[in-house]
Amino acid sequence: MKQRRPQCGAPLFIGVDGGGTGCRARIEDGQGRVLGTGIAGPAAVRLGIEKSMAALKTACFAAAAEAGLPPEALASMDAGIGLAGIGRKGALEQLMAQPHPFRSVIYVNDANIACIGAHGGRDGGIVIVGTGSVGLAVVGGREIRFGGYGFPISDEGSGADLGLQAIRMALRAYDGRAVATGFTREVMMRFHNDPFEAVAWMDRATATDYARLAPLVMRHADAGDPISRRIVRDAAEQIDELIRQLVGSGAPRVALLGGLASPMEPWLAPDVQRRLSPIEGDAVAGALYLARRAALARAS
Incomplete structure (x- = not known):
C-alpha cells in the first residue's frame, strides 16, 4: 500500500x-x-x-x-x-x-x-512469549508484573529458555544420560557433534542466540519427538502460570503476544486457552x- x-x-x-x-x-x-x-x-x-x-x-x-x-x-x-x-x-x-x-x-x-x-489503552494483561517472557497487566492505573527479569535467571517458557533446555538435553543424550533422538542429534549437529564447541559457543552466546533454537524445538515437538515435547510442555506450564496469575490479580482480559505465541498456544492448558482475548x-x-x-x- x-x-x-x-x-x-x-x-x-x-x-x-x-x-x-x-x-x-x-x-x-x-x-x-x-x-x-x-x-x-x-x-x-x-x-x-x-x-x-x-x-x-x-x-x-x-x-x-x-x-x-x-x-x-x-x-x-x-x-x-x-x-x-x-x-x-x-x-x-x-x-x-x-x-x-x-x-x-x-x-x-x-x-x-x-x-x-x-x-x-484499556485495562488488561499480556503474556509475551518471544526471546524472553513476561506477564504484565494494567488494572485501574496499577501495573502488575510477573517474571521477565532476564535470561537465564528468569524468562521461563521463552524462546531463549527453550534453546537452553534443548542444548542441555542434547548434551545429556550425547553423554548417554538420556536417550538420543532425532531432535538431540540435530541440536548436536549445530555444534558439529562436539560438546566443547557448544561450550565455546555458550561463552559468547546471548539470549537471542539461544532463542534461535526455539523453532527447531517446536518443530520436533509438533512431530512427536519425546524430548522436545517434554521441553515444550514444561515451557507451556510456565506460560499457563503467568496467565493464571494475571487473571487472579484482576486483569479483565489477557492476550498472548510474541513470536512464539502462535506455536505455543496449542500447548497451553484448555482453561488457559479459553481465557485468552484477541489482540487489538x-x-x-x-x-x-x-x-x-x-x-x-x-x-x-
Whole structure:
C-alpha cells in the first residue's frame, strides 16, 4: 500500500518497539494514518545503551525515509519508545541522558507498550512469549508484573529458555544420560557433534542466540519427538502460570503476544486457552498511544 504524504504542519507521532530480536518504528499522523515504517536490529538494553539507541534511531530514520521525510523531521515528532530490559538498574537514567532526535520522548518497557496496544489503552494483561517472557497487566492505573527479569535467571517458557533446555538435553543424550533422538542429534549437529564447541559457543552466546533454537524445538515437538515435547510442555506450564496469575490479580482480559505465541498456544492448558482475548493492536500502537498522550498533556 502506498504511504500517505504528510500534510505540512500536521502533528506527527512516532512509536518504537525495541526488543531482543529486532526494532520496529512507525510514523502516524493525528488521524492514525500510517506514513512510514522502519526496522533495525535488536534494541534490548542488555546489549548496551549505545547499541540500543543506535538501533532505534536506525529504525526511526528508515520510517522517516519511507514517509518521504528528511531525518531532521523527527525533531517535530513526539515519540513513544518501548525497550526490552529498561527495568535494569540505571537503564532509564542512562537513556534519558542520551541525545535523541525527537521533540519529546517517553521511554517504557517493551511489555508496557505491548499491553497498551493489545487492549487499546484499556485495562488488561499480556503474556509475551518471544526471546524472553513476561506477564504484565494494567488494572485501574496499577501495573502488575510477573517474571521477565532476564535470561537465564528468569524468562521461563521463552524462546531463549527453550534453546537452553534443548542444548542441555542434547548434551545429556550425547553423554548417554538420556536417550538420543532425532531432535538431540540435530541440536548436536549445530555444534558439529562436539560438546566443547557448544561450550565455546555458550561463552559468547546471548539470549537471542539461544532463542534461535526455539523453532527447531517446536518443530520436533509438533512431530512427536519425546524430548522436545517434554521441553515444550514444561515451557507451556510456565506460560499457563503467568496467565493464571494475571487473571487472579484482576486483569479483565489477557492476550498472548510474541513470536512464539502462535506455536505455543496449542500447548497451553484448555482453561488457559479459553481465557485468552484477541489482540487489538501491536506494541508500536501502544508506543504511539503514549506519544499522543504526552503531546496532549503538554498542550493542556
